[in-house]
Amino acid sequence: MSIPAQPVIKCESVYKIFGDNAVKMLKQSGGKVDTASLLEAGCVIGVNNASFEVHKGEMLVVMGLSGSGKSTLLRCISRLIDTTAGDIFIDGEDLLAMNAKELINIRRNKMGMVFQSFALLPHKTVLENIALPLQAKGMSTNDSMDRAMDMVNLVELTGCENDFPRQLSGGQQQRVGIARSLAVEPDIWFLDEPFSALDPLIRREMQDEFLRLQSSLNKTILFVTHDFDEALRLADRIAIMKDGVIEQIDTPANIVLNPATEYVAKFTRGVPRERVLSCQTIMGKYDASAEMSDITVSEDAIVETVAESVLTEQKPVAVIDAENKIVGVLNRSTVIHVLFGEANSMPVNN
Template identity: 65%
Template sequence: MQDTSNIKRRALPLQEEAKDSAGVAVRCEGVFKVFGKNAAKLIGQAKGNIDAETAQAVGCVVGVNNATFDVFEGELLVIMGLSGSGKSTLLRCISRLTRATAGKIIVDGQDLLSMTSKQLIELRRNKMGMVFQNFGLLPHKTVLENIAFPLQVKGKTTKASITRAMEMVQLVGLHGRENYFPRQLSGGQQQRVGIARSLAIEPDIWFLDEPFSALDPLIRKEMQDEFLRLQQVLSKTILFVTHDFDEALRLADRIAIMKHGVIEQLDTPETIVLNPATDYVRKFTKDVPREKVLKIQAVMDPVDPTEELSDLRVSKDAIIATVAEAVLSQHMGVGVVDAQGTLVGSVHPSHVLKILFGDTGRQPT
């Protein structure tokens, strides 16, 4: 398994600075999903979010409540919340597995809610990939056949489908098991088949609904590592649903935290932990160790040409917890580099110790 400790989160534009659709893969504008026969009337009377008590009084349940946000190209956006928060409903609305009651969901310049069934099928076949909790593998087909199946549905030849499926087998580390049946695989291996099958169609946008929740903790960690490796290679636009905050912190470029259908806060993991927008978000984050979200750049010193540094180098975007042991093993400062390998600062063992065991007095940058 490849070491993912230094895999970096990508720099993303702030939502409020996204004035147009450049670089936006998915745009949601005032999206509602309301269950109940009075849904249309309720939405028509709403000014902003629908009040939960008002909805209940007229026999409605609000699954998604006025969701407005952008997902940027190449971004891994994690949508999370407790059971019943609306996270899976929102994902299903964006993928049009469930039809939103109101609003706009813009993909490729088109509103999914105004698409015909034929247009929607074409979009799903060519642009979207989906992975869910239950692996959905065909028990009578081998690994290779399971992965090739959606390609054959698209009309690819058997030869082309098998060639592409073998590429996916290699990508997800299942070489040698391509002729196994699902019953012969572990849970983690079955999940890899599901991921490979989804990737085989080369989706631009990838939807994952709690894909690792059925796995035991060790396999789940391995699958997270594998997922990070794949994203480093493929740079897909990903919407990933989970109820596990540690998983969200580990994977996300940004996190959207939902409660009763409302997005309480959507921001980077660092900002959510350090500056929770609501009491609800604060409860989620109060026990999160800062070293799990702060990056090295938050505690590094500027470059000092006269300072002697150790041979170790760490990325400015590395999460402190992932490199703390290596930094603490040094007897002098460690060089901090950017994505191009250019020295941009230094970090000292004392800085990391203060983050781990006490306040540094520094403010994140």
């Protein structure tokens, strides 16, 4: 029996309540926070009893409407703000027990942060902006510039390294912000609505770029957004928040097909399932004795991209993994059910 890997991020009953009486009110509540009572006492709930884990290489997208607590949760985990109660562990280390020096060290060496505001220094070039955190760590000018140039190439801004921020488009400026956060080679990447200020077309391009980077870098990521389509496109798992409470934390497929609450269901209504489900999530068991189609589909392929091919086949279509091993099958009936069936009757493989 294999032992599960230690989570990179672990939160246990994390609370963040704003107000002078926050600690007293929380103790009196016994952990069962009543929003109305807190408001009467002059307190506001930011995070309400959040418990979850994030494992190495996983992208957890935290989403919700304005005021849901998603950005507050991210700031608690990065310790930009202090929690009211609960425990947070980074690679098994107690984040809340760290002193100022230890906290600076973990931020410099393990954490990268990207926010909605690009926060680029206008009087410095692209290369100089990216090199700045490296020089703050004590890296020499030459080495920091070499590393910064590697990051310029990684985010495909080659040729713009000597430009100033005012010469760049919004999307290019955001790429500089991403490159700067990656320059320190963080293990954990915090992104707080990094694309929300961008135009829709540029935003889509940045999502593509982000997915490309993650496929090669395999970072552990906490990504905050209010855009459900963005969450579905990027996430390994999604945590949906309302009034500081995590209403549901699950894979995009399970959230779309099996919303845990009416609030979560509101986000999923109208979402075409074929755009979020992978072949792996709906495939059936493979029977080696069955006659198969000549075509195959990848287990990671989104159903929308293979639906037409599968529907034209009378025989089952093999689903293969990265090593071209057959791991399941897709049938015409299964794809038809995804396209036209009832969401709550669609089985999902976890």
